[in-house]
Amino acid sequence: MTDRPGSSTVTIAGAAPLTDAAVDAISESAVADVLRERYAGRLPDRLEALAGPKHGLVALPLHIAWSGLRIYDLDRPRQRMGLYRTVLAEGQREDLTRFLNRDLLLLQWPTMRTMISRSVREAWETAFPELERRASATE
Known part of the structure; x- marks a missing residue:
């Protein structure tokens, strides 16, 4: 060149x-x-593996939340969205299964997919077509 x-x-x-x-x-x-x-490469094999909490306070480790807010209240929708955005972008496989909850991810996905990078969204929707179907059903 x-x-x-x-x-x-x-x-x-x-x-x-x-x-x-x-x-x-x-x-x-x-x-x-x-x-x-x-x-x-970070994704779990199944959405059912996402066994994180549905309520309460969650403290993310420094390797995920290395800047800004580290403790999130899952009972506050904006904080819950912030935690999910951070874990989706920065978490490894073990972090995804530890901090994300399948039911909450499905519930939030139609909005969440518009708040994350295209690369993250495409990786998740390719691996788990039910996420894209859920988003399409709410449009």
Whole structure:
């Protein structure tokens, strides 16, 4: 690949020049694929494995909530959504099954899916089609 300073194209040996926009699109697609795979690798085998609490206070460990709020009240809908967004984005498989609850995830999914990244949403909805069906049923 060659690129000249100030150039708005990138040339790959033997190929037609690529514009900056084309390079950005390729890069974004590759990043999205990597993120989707990363999130998919963390998922439990079944939604029933999500055995987290439905009520009360939950303190997230630092490896999940490394900045900002760490203690969430599941009986307060906004805090519950915040906890789920954080765990979905930052949690490992063990964290997902420990802190997320299947029934609460299903209940919140139609709204939650609009508050998380596309990579997280696609990983979950691909693995668990019932989430996408639930979201479609409420639109």
